[in-house]
Amino acid sequence: MGSLPEPLRRLIKELGQLPGVGEQTAERLAFHLLQAEKPEALALAAAICDVKERLRPCERCLAASPEKCCAVCSDPARDQGLVLVVESERELAAFERMGRFVGVYHVLGGRASASEGRGYAARPIERLQERVRGGGVREIILGTNPDKHGDLALGPVVQALAGSGVKLTRLARGLPQGANIEYLGAPILEEALQERRAVSMER
Ligand SMILES: [Zn+2]
Structure with a gap:
């Protein structure tokens, strides 16, 4: 793996830290993303950013929500x-x-x-x-x-x-x-x- 370009090695390492993803699966996913069309791969990156940046604990129930008060609490x-x-x-x-x-x-x-x-x-x-x-x-x-x-x-x-x-x-x-x-x-x-x-x- 040492001969792979650094960004690819980094992606394999990050994917490998996900639960249930072993080294082989991490490599397979990373190579898939390398081959994938740019919009497809970037959509995944954007979805991860959205989850981390747009969701906050609901002020009432603490469930992740894009609003101050989640959909269930405000129903x-x-x-x-x-x-x-x-x-x-x-x-x-x-x-x-x-x-x-x-x-x-x-x-x-x-x-x-x-x-x-x-x-x-x-x-x-x-x-x-x-x-x-x-x-x-x-x-x-x-x-x-x-x-x-x-x-x-x-x-x-x-x-x-x-x-x-x-x-x-x-x-x-x-x-x-x-x-x-x-x-x-x-x-x-x-x-x-x-x-x-x-x-x-x-x-
Ligand atoms: Zn709530």
Whole structure:
């Protein structure tokens, strides 16, 4: 690879850092882009720039949005009192694909794993707390991915909401262990939502 021109080597290196892209795939993609028509290749570059430059966290739910307030939060048909807490836009997209959720979201901005000692960031939890204090929130559904070590990582979220008077629920246990919400089919997600159960806020 050392004999390749520097820009091409750089492209291979960058592509190789994407999740699921090994060295061979990175090379194949880079050579494809080298051969591609200039507008095609530049459209990809422009799309990446747009995602990074035009999207900011929604002021209410923290989901990436080109507007101050995202399309879901600013939709008058959505129930602002019903908030589904998700880990990232990937799970949000899965619930939106399902198409039956009438409430709004709150994005924690990453996956936590109690087994790996990795928790959720503090800021999104504080923002959720502020949102509840602001009034109008009736129920919060914890829609995070099931962790094989249980709901330990959710402790700080539950704690932040204790005493708020809001109803706290959790997706039904029907979710397969270690499941990725983003890959679950609409019927499973819908069932998990419909059969959600109350979470105790007492510690
Ligand atoms: Zn929003």
